[in-house]
Structure formats: structure tokens, C-alpha cells
Amino acid sequence: MSGxxxxxxxxxxxxxxxxxxxxxxxxLLARLLNNYVVLPIPxxxxxxxxxxxxxxxxxxxxxxxxxxxQGFVGSRIAGEALLIFNDTSFQDIAELTNFAGDITxxxxxxxxxxxxxxxxxxxxxxxxxxxxxxxxQGQPVILGQxxxxxxxxxxxxxxxxxxxTIEIPYRLEGRxxxxxxxxxxxxxxxxxxxxxxxxxLE
Amino acid sequence: MSIPVLICDDSSFARKQVxxxxxxxxDVEVTFAGNGEEGLTAIRDGKGDVVFLDLTMPVMDGFxxxxxxxxxxxxxxVIVISGxxxxxxxxxxxxxxxxxxxxxxxxxxxLKQVLAEFGIYAE
Numbered sequence: 202m203s204g205x206x207x208x209x210x211x212x213x214x215x216x217x218x219x220x221x222x223x224x225x226x227x228x229l230l231a232r233l234l235n236n237y238v239v240l241p242i243p244x245x246x247x248x249x250x251x252x253x254x255x256x257x258x259x260x261x262x263x264x265x266x267x268x269x270x271q272g273f274v275g276s277r278i279a280g281e282a283l284l285i286f287n288d289t290s291f292q293d294i295a296e297l298t299n300f301a302g303d304i305t306x307x308x309x310x311x312x313x314x315x316x317x318x319x320x321x322x323x324x325x326x327x328x329x330x331x332x333x334x335x336x337x338q339g340q341p342v343i344l345g346q347x348x349x350x351x352x353x354x355x356x357x358x359x360x361x362x363x364x365x366t367i368e369i370p371y372r373l374e375g376r377x378x379x380x381x382x383x384x385x386x387x388x389x390x391x392x393x394x395x396x397x398x399x400x401x402l403e
Numbered sequence: 404m405s406i407p408v409l410i411c412d413d414s415s416f417a418r419k420q421v422x423x424x425x426x427x428x429x430d431v432e433v434t435f436a437g438n439g440e441e442g443l444t445a446i447r448d449g450k451g452d453v454v455f456l457d458l459t460m461p462v463m464d465g466f467x468x469x470x471x472x473x474x475x476x477x478x479x480x481v482i483v484i485s486g487x488x489x490x491x492x493x494x495x496x497x498x499x500x501x502x503x504x505x506x507x508x509x510x511x512x513x514l515k516q517v518l519a520e521f522g523i524y525a526e
Contacts, residue, residue, distance in 0.1 A: 210416075216414060220414070220417075220459060220486045221507045221508060224486030224487050224488050228489045237491045331508065402416070
């Protein structure tokens, strides 16, 4: 995997194990919100930092978003999970969680953190199980609220240059909720991931 | 005569996983399809008496394919194998005529049990 492009077979396996992991995460979210979660086809890529905005295909460049990131590390694999919400989503999420009061930035933050905990935790656990590794998660960090997506991407998304990216654009059926879970694996992790995956291909 | 079995999944890795999970010694002729449209073509060609179907696929997903199978009353016994483990997804596919639902990654024992339950395969 030292070349510019991701090997097609590896991409396929990453996509499939992500499919399983995100399905488990979606099941938990669906139970929390009592609403069917439409499962997307995850997008797997090898990406330069400058291209990161292109990884976020389901969100518009100038949309107002809020985001949380959480680092993870273990078994010589390291990366970051980024959960990005379109700010128009919070009204619907508040309704689904039967929240009746005003949706203040503080409330939005709580909803964002609740959902980040569920989706990031379950996804990472699902991936780790299948790869037969274990990850420890760092503290979640708020990257910002009500930012333009462009500012978010160019600003604070970690110190990396090139990464394996997995984008999971979740949608709630019949609801105006857009949220993108982006998993970034550091370049150094790729070799380890490749080894783990080759076991699965045997 | 071998039973025509269709494995319909967009991932070649997943297709191989399902193929490997089939009971040893089951006399089948396996065909692969990468999406619902290809799957329907194979079924119409008589290559899918038993179908193992993924849900999340490009072009035509598993739900859409099940709808067509049901509408046109195509001769296929469909077992869904999917990562979409929401209870709602399981109910939907059963309403659309799927025999049963197996969660991914597929467990060979579970697969055998489902086949036995519907009298498709017995040891």
C-alpha cells in the first residue's frame, strides 16, 4: 500500500468490515431515537490532508456544522474519529429525543456528545473486533459549533498529512438529519491494517 | 442435480465469506452478483433458486430487489445476509418475502440452521 492508490482488494475489505461495524452503531442510534437509520455505502480512500474536504461528500462546503473528534490508538494502529453534524439536524434530533425546551448551543452540544459517544464507540468496537485488535479511545474534543465546513476542515483536524479515510454518511429516514462519521487512520497504521486484513483474506 | 445458488453482495470479500460459509458437501452451483439488478437477471436465468442477499448495495439495493422478486413472484427463496441489524430492517425484509435474516459477518452454523429450518438443506 505504498503507492498513491489504495489496492482494490483492501478497499473492498475495509468497506465490508466498516459496513458491519456501522450497522451495529446504526442499530444503537435507531434504538435511542426510535427512528430507522438509512445505512450508506461507506467510502474508503487514501487521502492527503488537502483533499480532506473532498472526503466529506455528503455535506456542502458552506453549510454550518458542529463537530466532535476523538482519537483512538491500540495494536500499533492510531487514528481519529470525526463526527460532523449539519446544524439543521438538531431540531429533529431534539424532537426524536422528546426534548421540549429551547435548543440552546449547550443543548446542541449535549446531543452532539451523546450521539458521538454511541456512533464512534460502536463503530470502533465493531472494526476492532473484526480486525482482532483493541483500541483505547481518548477524550472527545469539541472541534466547534456553527462553523463553516471549510473552516473546520482547514482548521483543527489533527496533525497529519496523509491518511486512510472512511466516510460514513448516516441519514435518518424521514428526517432532516445529516451526520458524517469520518474515520482517519494514520499513514503509519496502514501497514498494520494491511497485515490484519490479509489474515481475513486467507 | 445441483441447486442453483446466487450470492448477491457488492463486496467480493463478503461474497467469498458467504461462499465459504455454505455447508460442506451441499451440492450447489454458485453464481455471484454485485447488485440487485444483476441479481434479478441471474434469478430470471434460473441461477437463483436459493439467494443470499445483502441489503446495502449500489445501483439497486436488497430491499428494492426483494420488492421486484415479490411483485413478479420470481421463483427464488431469499435469505438476507446483512450488516443492517436494526429490527426495522429485519421486519421489512420479512414483509418483502425474505425467508430469514442472518447478520454479518456470517456464521456458518447459523446459515446451516436457517437452511435446515426451511428444508433447503439437511445433513
